Amino acid sequence: MNIVSNTFISKDFVGYHDNDEKFKVFKDVIFGLTEESSRLSLGDFFPLLGSFGSRGARARTKDRFAKLYAVFDGAIEEKIRSRDSKTDSSDCNDVLDSLLDLVNEEKSELNRHDVLHLLIDLFIAAIDTTSSTLEWAMAELMHNPTKLHKFREELQQSLGKNGEVEESHVSKLPYLNAIVKEALRLHPPAPMLIPHKGNDDVELGGFTVPKNAQILINAWFIGRDPDIWANPNSFEPERFLDSEIDFKGKHFELIPFGSGRRICPGLPLASRSLGFMLASLLYHFNWKVANGMNPEDIDMSFSYGLTSHKAQPLLLVPTKV
Numbered sequence: 001m002n003i004v005s006n007t008f009i010s011k012d013f014v015g016y017h018d019n020d021e022k023f024k025v026f027k028d029v030i031f032g033l034t035e036e037s038s039r040l041s042l043g044d045f046f047p048l049l050g051s052f053g054s055r056g057a058r059a060r061t062k063d064r065f066a067k068l069y070a071v072f073d074g075a076i077e078e079k080i081r082s083r084d085s086k087t088d089s090s091d092c093n094d095v096l097d098s099l100l101d102l103v104n105e106e107k108s109e110l111n112r113h114d115v116l117h118l119l120i121d122l123f124i125a126a127i128d129t130t131s132s133t134l135e136w137a138m139a140e141l142m143h144n145p146t147k148l149h150k151f152r153e154e155l156q157q158s159l160g161k162n163g164e165v166e167e168s169h170v171s172k173l174p175y176l177n178a179i180v181k182e183a184l185r186l187h188p189p190a191p192m193l194i195p196h197k198g199n200d201d202v203e204l205g206g207f208t209v210p211k212n213a214q215i216l217i218n219a220w221f222i223g224r225d226p227d228i229w230a231n232p233n234s235f236e237p238e239r240f241l242d243s244e245i246d247f248k249g250k251h252f253e254l255i256p257f258g259s260g261r262r263i264c265p266g267l268p269l270a271s272r273s274l275g276f277m278l279a280s281l282l283y284h285f286n287w288k289v290a291n292g293m294n295p296e297d298i299d300m301s302f303s304y305g306l307t308s309h310k311a312q313p314l315l316l317v318p319t320k321v
Ligand code: HEM
Pocket: 121, 122, 123, 125, 126, 127, 129, 130, 133, 188, 189, 190, 193, 194, 195, 256, 257, 258, 259, 261, 262, 263, 264, 265, 266, 267, 269, 270
């Protein structure tokens, strides 16, 4: 969460201690919204049923959004004051700075209210997806000790014993990149992408998709289609080592970020930060499954919904290497 909050507003949003009151509110809001959005709602898939959603869920979501608005509005206010007090603007270089630069342009069509909403949209789109993928990648590695061992070997060979993981290492670690792809193939956090609709009637594979029909693309199934993938349900990062297939929207067999004009704009940040976090977690720490559980007994079931998560959170205990 802090990687994203620092990219956007140069601030840590969460601390390492659960009892830190300032961070607790924020954590509760984000994880509450995540939990609510991951519940299956018929309205997400059948728009006509949209108004039958639970009133309790709507009230909780409204309350959480109000808290989120307050946090981000405060951050914008603080940023504007700090920019006003600076004569040199060269150290203003996060996403919020760029957005405020746009607001300040002559005849700008963007205002502070738009920036607030844009920041919140970006934040919600970024946090849940990235953290869920990281959790799945860690779960798959713990569940498959031979793959974990292979990854550790790659890290050791590339960084030595007393190194430090840096962002620039990520692109030079082929097995790590294969792990990220494999985690996203098996566990795309938005299994049906985001609902689309066409502007016109379209002929597709012998079917007519009528104008304005809601279109859901099952990226989850595409990633497990036995006609495309050998052993589709197994975690085998090796399948990507000698393969051109990437998730950048050109290979339709792997589209966890979507494709085309509405492809996820956070793809570069997500792929870099996932690689960096996984490498850091496994280079600097050894991990054990909590409560003395064996790695093979980790519950790998998932929740259904517009976004998908591990049904049971992954509980691991780190020790410093
Ligand atoms: C593992 C991480 C991520 C995954 C798997 C993911 C996946 C997706 C998917 C599937 C879509 C919809 C694409 C479509 O329906 O065609 C989407 C949209 C979007 N994502 Fe991501 N995302 C991730 C991380 C991020 C991050 C880090 C950010 C922000 C920095 C972000 C911002 C957005 C935004 C703003 C949209 C809406 C784009 C639009 O409507 O045109 N995402 N993402």
